[in-house]
Amino acid sequence: MAQNIQDQIVAIIAEQAMIDPSEIKLDQSLEEVGIDSLGLVESIFAIEETFDISVPFNANEPDQTDFDISSVAAIIKAVEGLIGEKNS
Amino acid sequence: MKRVVITGAGTVNALGLDVGATFEAMREGKCGIGALDFRDVDRLAIKIGGQIHNWDAEGRFNRQQIALYDRFTQFALVATEQAVKQSGIVFSGELATKSGVILGTSGGGLTTQDDNYRTVYEEGKNRVHPFVVPKLMNNAACSHVSMEYNLKGPSFTVATACASSNHAMGQAYNMVRSGMATAMLTGGSESMLCFGGVKAWEGLRVMSKDTCRPFSLTRSGMVQGEGAAVYVFEEYEHAKKRGAEILAEVIGSAMTSDASDIVMPSKQGAARAITGALQDAQINPEQVGYINAHGTGTAANDKTECAAVADALGAHADNIMISSTKSMHGHLIGGTGAVELLACIMALKDGIIAPTINYEEPDPACALDVVPNEARDANVDIVLSNAFAFGGLNAVLALKRAS
Incomplete structure (x- = not known):
């Protein structure tokens, strides 16, 4: 299941960045992957729709929310946390 | 070139249902933002806005009129009535x-x-009211104003998102200035506070x-408002001849396009619009006393706007007052510049600068005098009003005290 979440998130980010999922490294930031602020908002929307979760993210203060977006791995971890909260 | 003066003003917004009530609320730094009240609001994540709660459509218009007037048209008509009166x-x-109507709106009849x-879609009906199209069209408000007041000259609606009203008023100004029109009814109207409107935002x-x-370090984003403001822009000699009271003079206007990003503002585009308005008005930066900011309360706008003002005004940026009245009435999107022009008129006419309320903590990236929380008495001769829209379309107006 965990692997599955990771693959799905990587696929969402890859689609947004218009690159192949295999080109994405987990320690990369979204900026390094080639995603701008609009792409970030769209990626979060796709994540919410895919996992049926609500991501606490305000574009005015992207660094100050509880949702860590500093790298692909951080996003995966945060989404796993939100899915865990939903299921608990 | 003709001189252009404002001889009438009208408004309805979350702060008040006329100019007097709005001025009073701005003087007192009242906040018109509160809980939204409309169908399905419980399904929204954002439940606040600068909504007009005591709007009595049935008391203001008859059944036939209501069938044709979306809320944004109703707002425009009531504001116009006050301005013309x-x-x-x-x-x-x-x-x-020789007179026409130019109004700004972004959503038009969005509630309709x-x-x-x-x-x-939801109720699965296959029939809608026959007047849906004339009610929802973006030019409905403009057309009804022209019909109600018999204006037969150049009339149209401007849609440049958050700068719609400033573009509209800039255009009206240039028409009167050039002699193409003797008087213009201009301003803007917006009513996006419905489920779909807020859901989209x-x-x-x-x-x-x-x-x-x-401009506060603790900002958390923008809040929508609704309402309208409409003005009579009139050729100076015409106004003088009939002994009209002059509220303020419009002395300059500039419009620019960032040509860069669909949502992120550009400092250069905004600064060029401010500088353009000063040049158009043939004034120096040192003559400006107050700027009504676009000031949406988003990080992207506030930081860019302050940098643009500093670029355009140079060292004088530290001497001027700049406030965002959106903190009180919310962001009226296509109608916002029109309502905000009231703060400019109040500054010039009454010598009172409307504050930026809800201000908590200085942001080093917005290190200007933002008139935090309390209105201020000040003697200003020239003011600017900024509007910078999504899509990078900017419009700035320059006004002068009546003389």
Whole structure:
């Protein structure tokens, strides 16, 4: 299941960045992957729709929310946390 | 070139249902932002806005009118009635053919669209009211104003998102200035506070759940408002001849395009618009006393706007006052510049600068005098009003105290 979440998130980010999922490294930031602020908002929307979760993210203060977006791995971890909260 | 003066003003917004009540609220730093009240609001993540709660449509309009007037048209008509009454202008004969209406709006009859999409999609009905199209069209407000007051000259609606009203008023100004029109009714109207309207904005994730805190380090985004403001822009000699009271003089206007990004503002585009307005008005930066900021309360706008003001005004940026009244009435999108022009008129006419309320903590990236929380007495001769829209379309107006 965990692997599955990771693959799905990587696929969402890859689609947004218009690159192949295999080109994405987990320690990369979204900026390094080639995603701008609009792409970030769209990626979060796709994540919410895919996992049926609500991501606490305000574009005015992207660094100050509880949702860590500093790298692909951080996003995966945060989404796993939100899915865990939903299921608990 | 003709001189252009404002001889009438009218408004309805979350702070008040006329100019007097709005001035009073701005003087007192009242906040018109509160809980939204409309169908399905419980399904929204954003539940606050500068909504007009005591709007009595049935008391203001008859059944036939309501069938044709979306809320944004109703707002525009009531604001116009006040402006025309104050001005005392009567549009007949040659004046009627030489006068027109230019209004800004972004969503037009969005509530009408929302209601009728519900009817066909959610309720599965196959029939809608016959007047849906004339009610929802963006030029409905403009057309009804022209019909009600007999204006037969150049009339149209401007849609440049958050700069719609400033573009509209800039255009009206240039028409009177050039002699193309003797008087113009101009301003803007917006009513996006319905389920679909707010739901769409939620998606961008720039909306605050708390309140609007422009220029404050603790800002959390923008808050929508609704309403209208309409003005009579009149050729100076015409106004003088009929003994009209002059509220302020419009002395400059500039419009620019960032040509860069669909949502992120550009400092250069904004600064060029400010500088352009100064050049158009043939004034120096040192003559400006107050700027009504675009000041949306988003990080992107506030930081860019302050940098643009500093670029355009140079060292004088530290001497001027700049406030965002969106902190009080919310962001009226296509109608916002029109309502904000009231703060400019209040500054010039009454010597009172409207504050930026809800201000908590200075942001080093917005290190200007933002008139935090309390209105201020000040003697200013020249003011600017900024509007910078999504899509990078900017419009700045320059006004002068009546003389």
